[in-house]
Amino acid sequence: MKISVIISTYNCGALIVKALCSLVSNQTPACELEVLVIDDGSIDNTRQIIKKFQAKVSFTLKYFYKKNGNWGSVINYVKENRLANGDWVTVLDSDDTLKPNTLNKLANLVEKADYDLVVFDYTKCWKKIKLKIHTYPTWWKNMTRELQKQTPFCIPLGKFLKRNLFYKLPKLKEKVSFQDALYTASSLKLAKKVRHVNQSGGNYHFKRAGNSMSIPWNIKRFSAELDICKDLIRLNAQEIALVHLLRQQFRVQLKEKQIQLAVTRDFNFSGFSWYTRCFLWMVYQTMLKRYFYLQTTKQ
Structure with missing residues (x-):
């Protein structure tokens, strides 16, 4: 091999x-x-x-x-x-x-x-x-x-x-x-x-x-973080995109720029271990939900 x-x-x-x-x-x-x-x-x-x-x-x-x-x-x-x-x-x-x-x-x-x-x-x-x-x-x-x-x-x-x-x-x-x-x-x-x-x-x-x-939080890093989140969502991996929002500086800049990320389904953490599932569900409900919105598909 x-x-x-x-x-x-x-x-x-x-x-x-x-x-x-x-x-x-x-x-x-x-x-x-x-x-x-x-x-x-x-x-x-x-x-x-x-x-x-x-x-x-x-x-x-x-x-x-x-x-x-x-x-x-x-x-x-x-x-x-x-x-x-x-x-x-x-x-x-x-x-x-x-x-x-x-x-x-x-x-x-x-x-x-x-x-x-x-x-x-x-x-x-x-x-x-x-x-x-x-x-x-x-x-x-x-x-x-x-x-x-x-x-x-x-x-x-x-x-x-x-x-x-x-x-x-x-x-x-x-x-x-x-x-x-x-x-x-x-x-x-x-x-x-x-x-x-x-x-x-x-x-x-x-x-x-x-x-x-270790990259400093400037506009270049923010843009890179935002792009990777959008790409992960397109891969049907929005739960992984959510992990990027655990970074406080990223959330601060999303809030300042009034940016929300569009997703096409509800979040589903069932594939994760029980402790990761509980943690992500809790932070999603209490901290991160405001940064996403459900985009309905046109018929």
């Missing part, structure tokens, strides 16, 4: 070493690794670091340099140039790391059943705090219903797509933030057979300097 690992990087030469080392520790006879480092216009020493690694590792490690266009442009670049040749495709940010044995676990799972998408839990890291995030309830394994496949934890880490599913994903927007959420939501919508693994597949570093969560 061959796995393509896409690493998106921008001026993160000092961080990408850990990501690559985590792949070295994940090597297994069951998996052939193809690692694609897509440099989104860095001006640091990323190229030199990758060149040194290429001489040391036994797996395929390719480096591509492109003009800066943000995260969405990296995925578009891989798809347009048909760079990912693995049976499975996953995406890492340059500061993400895979947990040991993740790829071996994946290989054992997909050998026994025909899945389109395998979703691991992940560990959220911030300063010295580490918290395991359950992407789905611990007892859920196979998801088939559309609303059941939704998750408020829309990061690419720990999500492994069949190659044909990866190439079916819609083109992402470039030069804007938060396209990783759209990538994940689109993957879940198009996948017919989703398998959840109640095991952390990697470490996600929250609010690293330079990532989308």
Whole structure:
């Protein structure tokens, strides 16, 4: 089985070493690794670091340099140039790391059943705090219903797509933030057979300097947040769009600009775990309902 690992990087030469080392520790006879480092216009020493690694590792490690266009442009670049040749495709940010044995676990799972998408839990890291995030309830394994496949934890880490599913994903927007959420939501919508693994597949570093969560609240960030919410609603993932409104600064600007988001159905949190369902329903009723309106379709 061959796995393509896409690493998106921008001026993160000092961080990408850990990501690559985590792949070295994940090597297994069951998996052939193809690692694609897509440099989104860095001006640091990323190229030199990758060149040194290429001489040391036994797996395929390719480096591509492109003009800066943000995260969405990296995925578009891989798809347009048909760079990912693995049976499975996953995406890492340059500061993400895979947990040991993740790829071996994946290989054992997909050998026994025909899945389109395998979703691991992940560990959220911030300063010295580490918290395991359950992407789905611990007892859920196979998801088939559309609303059941939704998750408020829309990061690419720990999500492994069949190659044909990866190439079916819609083109992402470039030069804007938060396209990783759209990538994940689109993957879940198009996948017919989703398998959840109640095991952390990697470490996600929250609010690293330079990532989308550390962007200051200006008009550019507000516009990006608003666009991603509208795109998620079009994907029938309005419950995920609602999660973006948990950010106070976003709500403040929506209120100032008197903007409401149009949805075409009532909110339905039944696909989430009971604690997430209760929390989202409560904040929707008490805080967020005013920011949405039900748009009736014309006959």
